[in-house]
Amino acid sequence: MTLAHSTTARDAATNAVVDLLDGAGSKLVFRVGGTLGSPGTAAATLTGSTPMFGASSSGTATASAITSDTNATGNASAVSKASLETSGGTVHIYCDVAASASDINMTNGLTVASGDTVACSSLTYTALSA
Amino acid sequence: MPTNLKPLPGELRATVEITRKATGLVETREIIGHSDPVLLAQIKENRRREAAGEYLDPQLLLPTDSPQE
Numbered sequence: 001m002t003l004a005h006s007t008t009a010r011d012a013a014t015n016a017v018v019d020l021l022d023g024a025g026s027k028l029v030f031r032v033g034g035t036l037g038s039p040g041t042a043a044a045t046l047t048g049s050t051p052m053f054g055a056s057s058s059g060t061a062t063a064s065a066i067t068s069d070t071n072a073t074g075n076a077s078a079v080s081k082a083s084l085e086t087s088g089g090t091v092h093i094y095c096d097v098a099a100s101a102s103d104i105n106m107t108n109g110l111t112v113a114s115g116d117t118v119a120c121s122s123l124t125y126t127a128l129s130a
Numbered sequence: 131m132p133t134n135l136k137p138l139p140g141e142l143r144a145t146v147e148i149t150r151k152a153t154g155l156v157e158t159r160e161i162i163g164h165s166d167p168v169l170l171a172q173i174k175e176n177r178r179r180e181a182a183g184e185y186l187d188p189q190l191l192l193p194t195d196s197p198q199e
Contacts, residue, residue: 017140028144030161082142082163095142095163098174110159115151122145 005128010059013127017092018053018061025087026052028066028120030079030112036094043079044072044118052084053125063123074114084125093125140165 005013026048034040049064084093099110112118142163149156164170 030146082144082161084142093140093142093163095140095165096167096170097142097161097163098170098177099146099159099161110146110148110161112148113151117149117151119147119149120144121147122143124143126141128140 005059007058010126010128011056014056014059014061014125017127018056018125019051020092021048021053021084021086022051023086024050026050027083027085027087028063028123029083029085030097030110030118031081031083032075032077033080034094036083036091039083039091039094040081041075042073043075043112044069044116046118046120059128060124060126063120063125066120066123068117068119070117072112072114072116072118074112074116077111079110079112 028046028048029039029042030044031040031042046069047067049066051064053061053063055061079099080096082093082095082097083091085091097110142161144161144163146159146161147156148159162170162173164173
């Protein structure tokens with residue numbers, strides 16, 4: 001049996017999550033391993049606007065401008081997780097990530113070196129499928 | 131209350147630019163996070179095939195994926 005949601009329901013679900021990140025200093029963090037309850041080591045930390053996301057449309061919320069990490073901590077291991085969290089470090093979204101690019105080498109994945117600048121030009125979140 | 135509920139099918143997408151300190155080169159990555167491990171595995175497999183120039187199985191494509199023209 002399939003399960004479908006109205007656009008109103010999808011927007012409500014997405015807004016309920018991203019509104020948890022409305023406070024100043026909410027962050028997008030790229031990490032190596034870990035879990036929601038025990039986040040992995042941060043390789044790069046970017047700071048969102050206040051609020052971090054605009055209102056959901058068609059079930060998807062788009063982030064406002066995100067400040068780059070101009071001196072990333074980096075890690076020898078590839079980034080495998082991303083988290084969205086408050087300025088105080090309360091994690092509300094924690095997910096496995098896959099990366100792609102025209103020049104990608106999937107065996108190395110996404111690796112951030114110490115001192116690299118990491119910018120995010122687009123960030124969207126969708127809570128429910130249609 | 132049940133405690134073993136399957137996670138909702140949430141999805142996070144980001145476009146990330148990394149400027150390498152060592153070389154000054156800029157690399158662009160599309161990051162996709164998914165709460166469904168099966169779907170994420172399918173995305174990873176498609177990315178691997180895409181990078182290798184292999185055939186993309188339409189059955190493995192998500193609605194937001196598109197094979198290269």
